[in-house]
Amino acid sequence: MKGGFVLVRVDRPPRVGTYGNRVGGFHVSCPECGQPVAREWGSAVEALKHAAPWSLSCPGCGVSLGPNQVATQPPAALARFAVELRDVGSPDLLSPGSFVGLLGQDFRVIGVRG
Numbered sequence: 001m002k003g004g005f006v007l008v009r010v011d012r013p014p015r016v017g018t019y020g021n022r023v024g025g026f027h028v029s030c031p032e033c034g035q036p037v038a039r040e041w042g043s044a045v046e047a048l049k050h051a052a053p054w055s056l057s058c059p060g061c062g063v064s065l066g067p068n069q070v071a072t073q074p075p076a077a078l079a080r081f082a083v084e085l086r087d088v089g090s091p092d093l094l095s096p097g098s099f100v101g102l103l104g105q106d107f108r109v110i111g112v113r114g
C-alpha cells in the first residue's frame with residue numbers, strides 16, 4: 001500500500017464501540033434537518049451496549065436514524081470491530097478504495113489524530 005503504516009491492530013470490544021476523534025469529542029446532528037442529536041444518540045448507544053434494540057428519532061423532524069445515519073463532525077462511527085492503522089504515511093491510504101474486498105463487508109475509513 002502506498003505510504004505504508006507503522007502498526008496495524010484489530011480492536012474488537014465486547015460490545016459495539018464508538019470510533020472517531022479521541023480528543024475533543026465530536027458533534028452529532030440529524031442529516032435531514034441539522035438538529036443536534038448528541039443526547040439522543042448517546043442514550044441510544046448506551047441502550048445498544050446493554051443489548052436493547054436501537055431506537056433514535058430526531059427531536060427536530062421526527063425521522064428515524066440508524067446507528068450510523070447521524071452526521072458527525074469530525075467523522076465517527078459505531079462498529080463491532082475496527083482495524084487500526086498507526087502512523088499512516090499517505091492520505092491515499094485512507095481512501096476506502098484501498099480496502100475494497102479486503103474485509104468483505106461494509107466499512108468506513110475514519111482518520112483521527114492523537
Ligand SMILES: [Zn+2]
Pocket residue numbers: 030031032033034035058059060061062063
Ligand atoms: Zn431531523
